[in-house]
Amino acid sequence: MALFLSENDVKKLLTVEMALEGVESAHRDLALGQALDTPRARSRLPQTVLHILQGALPAQGVLGYKAYTSNRSGNRFLVHLFDAASGQLRAVIEADYLGMIRTGxxxxxxxxxxxxxxxxxxxxxxxxxxxxxxxxxxxxxxxxxxxxxxxxxxxxxxxxxxxxxxxxxxxxxxxxxxxxxxxxxxxxxxxxxxxxxxxxxxxxxxxxxxxxxxxxxxxxxxxxxxxxxxxxxxxxxxxxxxxxxxxxxxxxxxxxxxxxxxxxxxxxxxxxxxxxxxxxxxxxxxxxxxMAIQDLAVALRVLAAAEAQGLGVEIPLR
The missing domain is CATH 3.40.50.720 (NAD(P)-binding Rossmann-like Domain)
Incomplete structure (x- = not known):
């Protein structure tokens, strides 16, 4: 079953050192030809913009995307992780804190x-x-x-x-x-x-x-x-x-x-x-x-930590 991880879950799990290691792995994979990254695409409406970054880290077994909306009321971030071999959803992760730590x-x-x-x-x-x-x-x-x-x-x-x-x-x-x-x-x-x-x-x-x-x-x-x-x-x-x-x-x-x-x-x-x-x-x-692959690499490490500690809520998908 796929897991849903909330902002609070991510804050409990994610460290700066974990993010540094994850981001470095993404850049290393990209340089070695073991990653794919698609630049950000935006769909704009008068009041709200949808931003999507997508990519794949086949050497790490995942592909996925980060989608977020920006509006005067705020921004909302979600990372979707899929298994690279089966295509099955592994996690949906709230990613405001994750994105902040990853950017840093x-x-x-x-x-x-x-x-x-x-x-x-x-x-x-x-x-x-x-x-x-x-x-x-x-x-x-x-x-x-x-x-x-x-x-x-x-x-x-x-x-x-x-x-x-x-x-x-x-x-x-x-x-x-x-x-x-x-x-x-x-x-x-x-x-x-x-x-x-x-x-x-x-x-x-x-x-x-x-x-x-x-x-x-x-x-x-x-x-x-x-x-x-x-x-x-x-x-x-x-x-x-x-x-x-x-x-x-x-x-x-x-x-x-x-x-x-x-x-x-x-x-x-x-x-x-x-x-x-x-x-x-x-x-x-x-x-x-x-880049999407930065988010995916960090999210993958957060997911591993969540599974090890029993955090998150199972998503009822087949």
Whole structure:
């Protein structure tokens, strides 16, 4: 019988370390030709949008999709897991928390592979729901001693920093300005819905790694063209996904200032097909759009943990 796992079930089971391992396995499989991923498709109505990401991890025995609706009243996420051999439904999993942790874990994975190993100070733009996963993952991935956070919503910033300090054991502190956040940071994260670049290119210091996680449409842009021109390496989840959704990169691609072959997939760095960072002084960037196979790999591990602990409700399907 298939299982239904609620948000509360997922929160009991899913850890950042589990998500990091799952996301890395998905990128490794993709680079080795052992995964399929279809970029996000959207059906738009005046009030509600349906988003669907689908893919397959045959080496891990699953295929499936994540479907979610966005509306002024909120977002609703469900991951559907199917057995790759039989096609039978294995699980339906509520995936708001899962998606937040998975998105953060992808940034954490990129930081582990692309940031300087001795990075100790991070700066994060954003103090919302997705920023929580981002902070938790980078603290798990690197030996960080301090995380600076800047947000337009100053009233929520202090509470966010206190909560993240308690969750990670790392000093998470408010930054007074965007410039203060960028300068002196070994690692930067942008986790916003900004339509205009968040910082000036000249503030970037040699050796910085940037995780850009918020710009997944042409109307969103967190990084300026000038900042991207300073980057020695531009990495992405997958080139087809970046070509469809990377709002930071699309203007450069349209103007011919960036070619798709210049973009490096994170999985190619993981398996050693591309060297990744080759010098401590390089500025690197990872553009994160999100992929179905990331959700499927994490959901599969949550399902295994649920089965081991006897959590979930059986779905009465034949």
């Amino acid at each position: 874990a992808t940034s954490g994975l990129a930081a582990r592979w692309l940031a300087r190993p001795d990075s100790t100070v991070a700066g994060v733009f954003g103090a919302g729901w997705q920023a929580e996963g981002h902070v938790r993952a980078i603290c798990a991935a690197l030996p960080l001693e301090r995380v600076k956070v800047f947000s337009r919503k100053a009233d929520k910033l202090q509470a966010f920093c206190q909560r993240m300090s308690e969750a990670t054991g790392v000093a998470v502190e408010p930054a007074a300005s965007a410039e203060e956040l960028v300068r002196g940071s070994d690692l930067l994260g942008t986790v916003t819905t900004a339509a205009q670049p968040l910082f000036e290119a000249e503030w970037l210091e040699p050796g910085t790694h940037i995780n850009a996680a918020g710009s997944n449409a042409l109307i969103r842009q967190e990084l300026s063209e000038a900042a991207l021109k300073r980057c020695d390496l531009i990495t992405v989840d997958a080139v087809p996904t970046a070509l469809a959704e990377a709002g930071d990169l699309l203007p450069l691609l349209e103007k011919g200032r960036l070619h798709p072959r210049q973009m490096v997939e994170l999985g190619d760095v993981i398996i050693g097909r591309h060297p990744g960072r080759t010098d401590a002084g390089q500025i690197t960037v990872f553009e994160s759009q999100g």
